[in-house]
Amino acid sequence: MSKPAAARLIPKVPTKVPRVGARRTTRSSTKRELVAVAEELFAEQGYPATSLDQIVGQAQVTKGALYHHFSGKQALFEAVFERVEAEARASIQAGLKDQRDPWLKAQAGLRAFLDVVQQPAYRRIVVLDGPSVLGYERFREQEERSTFAIVVEIVRAVLTAGEWDDGEVDEEMLQTFTRVFFGAMSSAGTSVASSDDPALAAQRVEAALGFILTGLRSLADAGVPLPDPAAGRDSAR
Template sequence: MRSRRESYSESTRSALVRSAVELFTKRGYAGTSLDEIARRARVTKGALYHHFSGKQAIFEAAFDAVETEVKGRLEKILRGSQPPWERALAGLREFVDSCLDPAYQRIAIHEAPVVMGWQRWRQAEDRYSFGLIRAGLQDLIDAGDVVDVPVEITSRLLFGALSSAATEIASSPEPERVGAQVQEVIVRLLHQVRSGTRGGTGD
């Protein structure tokens, strides 16, 4: 059982992270102050510093929150009861939908590489996304839906392609249109790979 103090501390931290997500999404990293984050969370600035060493630390917590939410939705799909092929297509649709979400666009795609530095951001993205891609590909191979390719390098290539697709969607003045194009292209490519293992049926 957690003590009342521990519960209060956790709720304070959660309120600060929610506040940070909202403000970083709306105003970006440069346009958001610690005072505003604390005020929106209805806590003192001292309480903020109790949990976070500074602005970058709370940004990284906001980034983790956004990425964790997306990862959770994808994991639920990829670990579902549908056949691997259907799970892969549903996961792709969910990924594109996530790229259209303002918080994910602003925090995870636009701001994080600058605030965290490209290398640390890439490592974080690797931690959140790469394992899901690798597991999904392995499921497709095990089910006979795609040819038996080297899982690690193929997953890396897919990871790079999807990362680039996320940037294209988030950077476009017409993100919905680009998202639909990304989904269409990847689905067509997957069907081409599948048709080679299913006697040209393509379904």
């Protein structure tokens, strides 16, 4: 690959010179190095525009190493994806750890999420390329194990805290509400990230979502029950 001028007609001899800077250091640091380099390049250029040659070049190894640790480009991406998602999850959880009131927790979670979604690596790898590369199903599995799981808990706290039914919330309905909120936050967050004035845009998103939450709260206070998915047409009005 782009190295036509090198040792050519000595194919069988050891060829020597495996590495200058002493490879094989600690237990498979190569793998982590590959993931780190791949994360950087995927985040900068996107998945399709990043070639394996580029990755292994910058990681100072060859494709042999890469294909020893990963089954292919997609598997490498998946490792990167999980890493980024894990960081995001940790970051969000740190942002709402000392909030007790469900509504304040929701607000803190929203802010933390808006911060995360402005990081270029998260946007590019998780939001933009994630679904396309992993396929929607796999993308969703991964997502539901990390950031989505947090949102589920927040939404659950909000729904149970409201004086709707005491305790028990229909699990399916909870999932649906979370999907709705997660999508809203994700979309709004992405638009925040690509805004001219991200801070202002984030403020607007907070205001809008906060307004919606206030609406839900007023319903809770008024004793309006959560919708029953089994019922017929009784959504708006």
